[in-house]
Amino acid sequence: MINSHLMGPAPNLPPQSLMDSTYSALKKRAREKLLAEWSSLFPTPGYYLHTPALQPKPFMRLGKFVAGRIHQMKAGKSYLAAHPTWRSPDADTSCPRCGLEPETFEHAILSCPSRQHSRSRLLHGVTDVGPEAPLWSSLPLLKRLATFIGVTSTGFPPSMFPPTTPPSSPPFDLSPPRVPPLAFGVFSLAEV
Helix, strand or coil, X not given: CCCHHHHCCCCCCXXXXXXXXXXXXXHHHHHHHHHHHHHHHCCCCCCCCCCCXXXXXXXXXXXXXXXXXXXXXXXXXXXXXXXXXXXXXXCXXXXXXXXXXXXXXXXXXXXXXXXXXXXXXXXXXXXXXXCCCHHHHCHHHHHHHHHHHHHHCCCCCHHHCCCXXXXXXXXXXXXXXXXXXXXXXXXXXXXX
C-alpha cells in the first residue's frame, strides 16, 4: 500500500466484497467466451465425448508416456484394435488378448478376461471409463489406472511388446501379466 501522505486521501472505492465478486464474474465470463470461441473455431470431433477445458485434466499429472496412452484411448485414436487407423482400415477389431469382443477402451480396462488378474489387483472401485466417471477426477484411481496400463501394456504400440494370440483353451489366460521392461513414469504398487 502506498503511503497516504504521498498520495493524499484514498479515492472512494467500492467495498472489497463488491470488487471481489465483480472480478470473479468477469473472470468466469472471460473463460466462457474463450471456450465458446475455441469450440467454434476448433469443434470437437463427434467421436470425442470429453468436453474442452482450460485446465489440464488430472491424468496429465501422470508420466508423459502413460498420460499420452490415456488421452489416445479416451479419444478413440489409440493402438487398441477397435480404434480406427488410416493404415489398415479393414483390420480385425477383436481383442488380441481374449478374442471375445472388439478391443475398445471400455473392454480393455473393464472387461477383458485376459486382464482380469491385474484388474482385480489394481482397479477395484473402477466401474466406468465414460466422460463423467469418478475415475477422471480421482488422482489415486488415475495412478492405479496408470499402473494397470503399464503392467498390461494396454494401448501400447504393437512394436513395444510381443504379439499375442487369443488362447484356444481355456477361453482366457489367468496367469499374472508380464511387466514390460520399460520405465515410462508409471507409479509402483506401493504408491497406489
